[in-house]
Amino acid sequence: MLRQRVITALILLVLFLLALFVLPTAGWAAIVIVMVLQGASEWSRLAGFSNRAAHVFWWLTLAMMLGLFWFDATHPTQQQALLHVMVYSLSAVLWLAIVPTWLMVGWKVKQPPLMALVGWIVLVPTGLAMMDLRGDHPLWLLGMMGLVWMADISAYFAGRRYGKHKLAPSISPGKTWEGVAGAMLGASVYVIVVWGLGGFSYVILPALLVASWCWVGLAVFGDLFESAIKRHAGVKDSGSLLPGHGGLLDRIDALTSTLPLAALAILLQHLG
Secondary structure, three states: OHHHHHHHHHHHHHHHHHHHHHOOHHHHHHHHHHHHHHHHHHHHHHHOOOHHHHHHHHHHHHHHHHHHHHHHHHOOHHHHHHHHHHHHHHHHHHHHHHHHHHHHHOOOOOOHHHHHHHHHHHHHHHHHHHHHHHHHOHHHHHHHHHHHHHHHHHHHHHHHHHOOOEEEOOOEEEEEHHHHHHHHHHHHHHHHHHHHHHOOOOOHHHHHHHHHHHHHHHHHHHHHHHHHHHHHHOOOOOOOOEOOOEOHHHHHHHHHOOHHHHHHHHHHHHHO
């Protein structure tokens, strides 16, 4: 199982790097839109949508993504920034306020319109962030995704080796506090290496470390939230697209809670 996961991950990494650094802006946007649509298909399954509702959700998701791409291509930068701030702010409200409450209370939402709305707030800002962060510079997006990957890998091995204290047994029995500690350690090592290679000042290192720990916390929310949705749906994985990994949502769950907020922070810094 681990061997299959590693092989799939390596293949995906190579394809991702090729797309990230080689494709033009329109090509990258097309790849991102396809990913969002795959996520929409998997979300429809987890939400228990009827066949008709799933089709409507998929087409409306496509319309939103194409609408954002068209808006950016036809409107001034200031108007683009305002719309992007609005989209990312919805994501911030979801991940910083609604999801923590959702997980603590154990909500089991069955209303298709509400699940569709949540699905859009999970998926659309993530797709937009992948286009925005890559637009600033491919290394911005790669660096931020690399931090999530490093935390995820560290959590996996720390949890397997030392995991004893369950993080949220009613949601995801396999996740432990030791795994979270491993994720924070892995993220810290990652930040120190990037800081050293980037030649940043010593003053900025503590801020980067604190930011990475907050990043891990957001990633945990994304992971637990998808686990809660899957548990409510009665499935182990969001799909079977990726051998050894499950569905696309199983692989990008932590990105949905981190990339939009990173893009929002950078955008607000530019506007300020």
